[in-house]
Amino acid sequence: MANVKAIKYFNNLNATENKQMSEDDLESLNEKVKLEFSLENAIHDFSYSIKANLINEKLSSYNSEQRKPHTDNSIIFENFYVCDYYFEKEQKIQIIINKNNNPITINTTLGCIVGSRYSKFIKKYDGNETLVIKAEKMGKNDLFVDLKFSMKENDKDHSNYFINNKILYVITCKDCKIYSSEAINNEGQFNTVEIPSCLLYPYYTVNFYNCYNQLISTFNKNVDELNSDQDKLQLKIPIYNNNYLFLYDYSELKEHFSFLDFIGAGIRIGLSIGIDFTGSNGHPLDDGTLHSIKGKKPNDYERAIKACGDIVAYYDYDKLFPVYGFGAILNNSQNKEASMCFNLNFQNNADIYTIDNIIKIYHECIEKDKLTFAGPTEFAPIINKVISKITKNKLEYHILMILTDGVIDDLQETIDALVDGSFEPLSVIIVGIGDADFKKMEILDGDEVPLVSSKGKKRLRDLVQFVPFSKFQNDEIKLSKQVLEEIPKQIVDYYTINNLTPHKIKILLSQKNKIEYPSFDEINKFNFDEIPTNETIYINPNNKKTSEIHESKTYTNLPNDDDDNYNHDKNDNNKKTSEIHVSKTYTNLPNDDDDNYNHDKNDNNFSLFNNDN
Numbered sequence: 001m002a003n004v005k006a007i008k009y010f011n012n013l014n015a016t017e018n019k020q021m022s023e024d025d026l027e028s029l030n031e032k033v034k035l036e037f038s039l040e041n042a043i044h045d046f047s048y049s050i051k052a053n054l055i056n057e058k059l060s061s062y063n064s065e066q067r068k069p070h071t072d073n074s075i076i077f078e079n080f081y082v083c084d085y086y087f088e089k090e091q092k093i094q095i096i097i098n099k100n101n102n103p104i105t106i107n108t109t110l111g112c113i114v115g116s117r118y119s120k121f122i123k124k125y126d127g128n129e130t131l132v133i134k135a136e137k138m139g140k141n142d143l144f145v146d147l148k149f150s151m152k153e154n155d156k157d158h159s160n161y162f163i164n165n166k167i168l169y170v171i172t173c174k175d176c177k178i179y180s181s182e183a184i185n186n187e188g189q190f191n192t193v194e195i196p197s198c199l200l201y202p203y204y205t206v207n208f209y210n211c212y213n214q215l216i217s218t219f220n221k222n223v224d225e226l227n228s229d230q231d232k233l234q235l236k237i238p239i240y241n242n243n244y245l246f247l248y249d250y251s252e253l254k255e256h257f258s259f260l261d262f263i264g265a266g267i268r269i270g271l272s273i274g275i276d277f278t279g280s281n282g283h284p285l286d287d288g289t290l291h292s293i294k295g296k297k298p299n300d301y302e303r304a305i306k307a308c309g310d311i312v313a314y315y316d317y318d319k320l321f322p323v324y325g326f327g328a329i330l331n332n333s334q335n336k337e338a339s340m341c342f343n344l345n346f347q348n349n350a351d352i353y354t355i356d357n358i359i360k361i362y363h364e365c366i367e368k369d370k371l372t373f374a375g376p377t378e379f380a381p382i383i384n385k386v387i388s389k390i391t392k393n394k395l396e397y398h399i400l401m402i403l404t405d406g407v408i409d410d411l412q413e414t415i416d417a418l419v420d421g422s423f424e425p426l427s428v429i430i431v432g433i434g435d436a437d438f439k440k441m442e443i444l445d446g447d448e449v450p451l452v453s454s455k456g457k458k459r460l461r462d463l464v465q466f467v468p469f470s471k472f473q474n475d476e477i478k479l480s481k482q483v484l485e486e487i488p489k490q491i492v493d494y495y496t497i498n499n500l501t502p503h504k505i506k507i508l509l510s511q512k513n514k515i516e517y518p519s520f521d522e523i524n525k526f527n528f529d530e531i532p533t534n535e536t537i538y539i540n541p542n543n544k545k546t547s548e549i550h551e552s553k554t555y556t557n558l559p560n561d562d563d564d565n566y567n568h569d570k571n572d573n574n575k576k577t578s579e580i581h582v583s584k585t586y587t588n589l590p591n592d593d594d595d596n597y598n599h600d601k602n603d604n605n606f607s608l609f610n611n612d613n
Helices: 004-013 023-028 110-115 259-265 300-315 355-367 380-390 411-421 439-445 476-484 487-497 502-510 520-525 601-605
Strands: 032-040 048-054 081-084 092-099 102-109 120-126 129-137 142-147 149-153 168-173 176-180 193-196 203-209 215-222 233-240 243-249 252-256 268-276 320-326 328-330 351-353 371-373 396-404 426-432 464-468
Touching: 032 048, 032 110, 092 129, 102 110, 102 120, 110 129, 110 259, 110 300, 129 259, 176 193, 215 233, 259 487, 259 502, 268 300, 268 380, 300 355, 300 396, 300 426, 300 476, 320 355, 320 380, 351 355, 380 396, 380 411, 380 426, 396 487, 411 426, 411 439, 426 439, 426 476, 426 487, 439 464, 464 476
Parallel strands: 268 320, 268 396, 396 426, 426 464
Antiparallel strands: 032 081, 032 129, 048 092, 092 102, 120 129, 142 193, 142 252, 149 243, 168 176, 168 203, 203 215, 233 243, 320 351, 328 371
16 A cells, blocks of 8 residues: 555655645545454343444444354454544544443543554453454555665776766656656765655666766666566666676565554553753743643643643553653752752652643642752753663653753753664654744754764664644644654654564564563574464463563552453452562552553563663
């Protein structure tokens, strides 16, 4: 299936040639998911059916056929529901289970379903009866053509021919220009470029020109034959006195995985938040200041946290979010200098359970006079803190959202930290609150000039997105879209660059009791072909006992077993802290009546790649 990137690529290239693809074409190529419904522990003599509908979306409703349970009291509904999917958007979905003509309504979101572990949403709805929704990407992965050409000469006397003539090539397909290359470099290499295969199918033409715009050679290539074992010598081009240029074609067809592929493979997304408490925000008890908590309406910091945090939270299984403040003096500390990175909850562990509790603790900091707003504004300490926590865990991707009101005072140190972060599973979102001069933030965004550290180290990939809140403060839907729309691509880029396919990720997660904290060097040496993997990987595939687990967590305020909103398997109810080798202690953990705690209850078994705080 073609993708949106292909359409935009085509339209930008042909903007002056009146050959644009329509909005209908663009809309039809949105990423889609299919939802498969099943029921477990259904009553054997009852009849069941399911209806589902995406609220406020222009899609037809889902209606299943009426079914009775199998002998194991399970029902699998054969037809499925196809939906457009947007990571950056809250897509509310209503599900009605008709049980012997008695309707039971479940409200959730598409993000919550897709973001459940392995994109498998589990929800108890009536006693032990359980709804299971499996989300999968609809259609095949996008295919791209990697164009790789090089040239050599057979006459040393004319070794500069292709350089002096500034040879370049143009790709056409069906009389449309698809790509025009830069001139060949001094080593006889053309820049490698990726082009969506749908723009080159079924075959494309490559025309080579010299600096006088004279055609010197041409050939056609069939996309379906790109990965065959054909001779890489494509052309022998006569140039002078029986001398030739030899053109080598190393082009190949590559599969591009999508965000949904990686989420379905088990990649988890974690959110950390940094909040600016510098003096330039104004006193929080004064009307109209940026941190003002007077009045009934939330301030801009709260609105930004809710608008973006609520969406990312769907993809974080435990709903535990590290939250840090910076730029303030801690009133209970003997050190009266401003801290550039402190835990907002004033605990040893910065994790706070749920976005709503973040807002609550944020209010407590201000109402109970725990902070004195000061300065300066520095990002590097928080970025480096998050990097230090995620370095071991390559299969959990992290988003750091920094909310700030002013001009950054440690620009170079922040650039250095971001360059280091580009090699880690990290994205950084900077939301500018207020009307300050945010030009330096656009430098950090790096869209025009890629970031380079003070030691000359170049960033590996794009990881920063800056958004001024004031531009979208009256439309939180547009704000979340602007802030989050680059995240899926950044996640795909990170794992693609590091050669971690969804298939490899599934295998690594299935082997977590045998491999602990693998580096990329160890991953690259791992023989994935020796270990088959099923489409569904369970949390504890080898039925290991708790005593065999290397690490787990000690919880306080744990959920009760009768919670029908605690959406995951309950096969670890008998675990004892004494059987765990390494423990973690958390505060602000979920109560049993929390609808948002959607993950597997054998999370204590999920020891691979978990990082100590």
